[in-house]
Amino acid sequence: MKLQYWGTAAxxxxxxxxxxxxxxxxxxxxxxxxxxxxxxxxxDDSLLIDFGxxxxxxxxxxxFDMSKLEHVLITHVHMDHFYPAELLMRKEGYSHNMSAHSxxxxxxxxxxxxxxxxxxxxxxxxxxxxxxxxVVFDAMKPxxxxxxxxxxxxxxxxxxxxxxxxxxxxxxxxxxxxxxxxSGYFKPEVMEWLRENNxxxxxxxxxxxxxxxxxxxxxxxxxxxxGIPNVIEERRRFIENGNYKETTRESITHFSHNSATVGYGDxxxxxxxxxxxxxxxxxxxxx
Numbered sequence: 001m002k003l004q005y006w007g008t009a010a011x012x013x014x015x016x017x018x019x020x021x022x023x024x025x026x027x028x029x030x031x032x033x034x035x036x037x038x039x040x041x042x043x044d045d046s047l048l049i050d051f052g053x054x055x056x057x058x059x060x061x062x063x064f065d066m067s068k069l070e071h072v073l074i075t076h077v078h079m080d081h082f083y084p085a086e087l088l089m090r091k092e093g094y095s096h097n098m099s100a101h102s103x104x105x106x107x108x109x110x111x112x113x114x115x116x117x118x119x120x121x122x123x124x125x126x127x128x129x130x131x132x133x134x135v136v137f138d139a140m141k142p143x144x145x146x147x148x149x150x151x152x153x154x155x156x157x158x159x160x161x162x163x164x165x166x167x168x169x170x171x172x173x174x175x176x177x178x179x180x181x182x183s184g185y186f187k188p189e190v191m192e193w194l195r196e197n198n199x200x201x202x203x204x205x206x207x208x209x210x211x212x213x214x215x216x217x218x219x220x221x222x223x224x225x226x227g228i229p230n231v232i233e234e235r236r237r238f239i240e241n242g243n244y245k246e247t248t249r250e251s252i253t254h255f256s257h258n259s260a261t262v263g264y265g266d267x268x269x270x271x272x273x274x275x276x277x278x279x280x281x282x283x284x285x286x287x
Contacts, residue, residue, distance in 0.1 A: 001043060001044060001170070001172055001173075001175055001177055001203075001286070001287040002043065002044050002045065002284060002285075002286055002287075003041060003042075003043055003177065003203070003205070003284070003285045003286075003287060004041065004042045004043075004045075004062065004282070004283070004284045004285075005040075005041055005253060005279045005280065005281060005282065005283045005284075006037070006040040006041060006042055006054075006058040006061075006062060006281065006282075007036065007037035007038045007039050007040040007052070007054055007058060007281055008036045008037070008039060008253045008254065008255060008279045008280055008281050008283075009036035009037055009038055009039060009080075009254070009255055009256070009257075010038075010039065010080065010209050010254055010255060010256040010257075011038065011078065011079060011080035011256075012256060012257055012258075013036060013037055013038055013054075013257075014027050014034070014035060014036040014255065014256075014257045014262070015027040015028050015035070015257065016257050019257060021257060022260065023257045023259070023260065023262055023263055024257055026263050027257075027263070030264075032264075033264040033280040033281070034263055034264045034265075035281065036255060036280070036281055037054045037057065037058065037281055038052045038053060038054040038080040038081075039052065039080060039081065039181065039182075039253065039254045040052060040054065040055065040058055041179060041205070042062070042064065043149070043151070043170065043177075044149060044150065044151075044172075045064075046069075046070075046071075046149040046150075047071055047072075047073070047148060047149040047151060047153075048069060048071070048072045048073070049072075049073050049075065049168065049179060050072070050073070050074060050075055050080075050081040050082065051072050051074060051081070051082055051083060051084075051086065051087070051105070052079065052080045052081050052082065052083050053079060053080065053083040053086070054080075055083065055086060056086065061282075062282070065099070067095065067097070067098040067099050067100065068098075068099035068100055069100060069103060070100045070102070070103065070104065070148075070149070071103075071104050071106065071148045071149055072103065072104070072105050072106070073105075073106050073107065073153065073168055074105055074106065074107035074111045074166075075107070075158065075165060075166055075167060075168070075181070075182060076107075076108075076110065076158065076160055076162040076164075076165035076166070076182060077110045077111060077114040077162055078161075078162065078182070081182070082107075082111065082114065082115075084114060084115035084118045084119060084126075085118055085119075085122070087103070087105075087115065087126070087129070087135055088119070088122070088125050088126060088129070090103060090129060090134050090135060091125050091128065091129050091134065092132070092134075101133065101134070102133050102134065102135070102136050103134070103135050103136070104136045104137075104138055104148075105135065105136070105137050105138065106138040106140055106146060106148070106153070106155075107137075107138075107139070107140065107155075107166060108139065108140065108155070108163075108164035108165070108166055109139045109164060110162060110163050110164050110165075111137055111139070112137035112139065115137070140155040140166070141155070142155060142156070142157045142166075143155065143156065143193055150172055151170050151171065151172045152170070152171040152172070153168055153169070153170055153171075154168065154169040154171075155168060156168065156169055156186075156190055156193070157187065157189075157190055158182065158183035158186075159183050159184040159185060159186065159187060159222075159223060159224060160182045160183050160184065160224050160225075161224050165182065165183070167179055167180050167181065167182075167183050169199065175202045175203075175287055176199060176200060176201050176202050176203075177201070177202065177203045177204075177205070177287055178201050178203070178204045178205070179205045180204055180205060180206045180207055180226075180234070181205070181206070181207030181253065181254045182207055182209070182224070182225060182254065183207060183224075183225075183226075184215065184222065184223025184224045184225060184226060184230070185223050185226075185230065185233070185234055185237070186234070186237070191237065191241050194238075194241060194243050195241050195242055195243070198242070199243055200242070200243055200244065200245050200248075201238070201243055201244060201245070201248050202245065202247070202248060202249070202287055203248065203249050203250070203251075203285070203287045204235075204238070204248065204249075204250045204251075205250075205251050205252075205253055205279070206226060206231045206234065206235075206250060206251065206252050206253070206276070207225060207226050207252075207253060207254040208226055208227060208228060208231055208252035208253065208254060208255060209225035209226065209227070209254050209255065209256045210225055210226065210227030210228075210230070210256065210258075210259060211227055211228065211255055211256070211259035211261050211262040211267060211270075212227060212228050212229075212259060212261045212262075212267075212270050213227045213229075213259050214227055214229045214230060215227045215229075215230050216230065225254075227259075228252070228270055228271075228274060228276075231250075231252060231274075231276070232274060235250065249277065249287075250275065250276050250277065251276060251277035251278070251279045251285065252271055252276045252277070252278060252279060253279035255267070264278070264280065
């Protein structure tokens with residue numbers, strides 16, 4: 001498997017669009033790996049995870065021909081992960097000679113509901129695309145699997161702030177990849193499913209929105225995101241659950257500027273000290 005990080009930030013980006021904090025000032029001054037666009041991943045040059053508002057920019061930066069894209073997995077319907085207005089550009093008259101007639105968006109039922117609410121405020125163009133099959137929605141149930149782009153993909157319930165968020169498990173040629181964002185700690189029932197199905201990860205891409213801070217709510221004790229302390233705890237849970245191999249590798253991604261230590265130079269030391277690859281925009285990992 002080839003994993004390419006197109007974007008590695010949370011919703012605000014780093015630097016944030018309108019932000020003048022020290023983290024964002026540093027990113028503007030230093031550029032390079034200090035700059036993070038909104039979260040997105042491409043697998044094996046064919047399967048896209050999430051379709052946020054930076055998708056067009058990403059496709060240009062990394063030389064990807066969006067006319068050939070056939071499958072997108074949507075984790076949840078927050079703006080940085082799903083921006084349905086962009087899909088209207090697949091309509092006849094806006095795009096010509098597309099290699100793929102249909103673009104299938106896989107996710108929970110939230111995906112089509114969110115898209116239709118957005119589109120219906122803009123006229124009939126969105127529903128016309130559905131009728132023409134230009135865009136297709138595939139509503140996956142929890143723990144259901146699909147075959148696409150050479151992968152077996154399983155939807156796992158995430159712990160996050162939308163009605164039905166997912167993260168995804170990818171299996172290909174005997175290798176297992178878990179993309180763990182956006183999510184707090186997995187619920188016990190998800191851990192049980194992983195244990196019962198004897199899932200052993202070759203690679204885990206963890207979210208790390210809170211950087212070095214603990215993401216656990218002091219009020220509720222719950223998590224919707226992770227920071228390094230939580231990632232370490234989630235790793236411990238996976239190991240105890242039998243989901244790690246001796247050779248399992250890990251990365252951290254999806255960073256918010258709301259932490260003084262989130263700059264690339266600061267985070268690199270924390271990541272390496274705890275055994276994680278620090279993701280940055282454009283990073284390619286072979287699994």
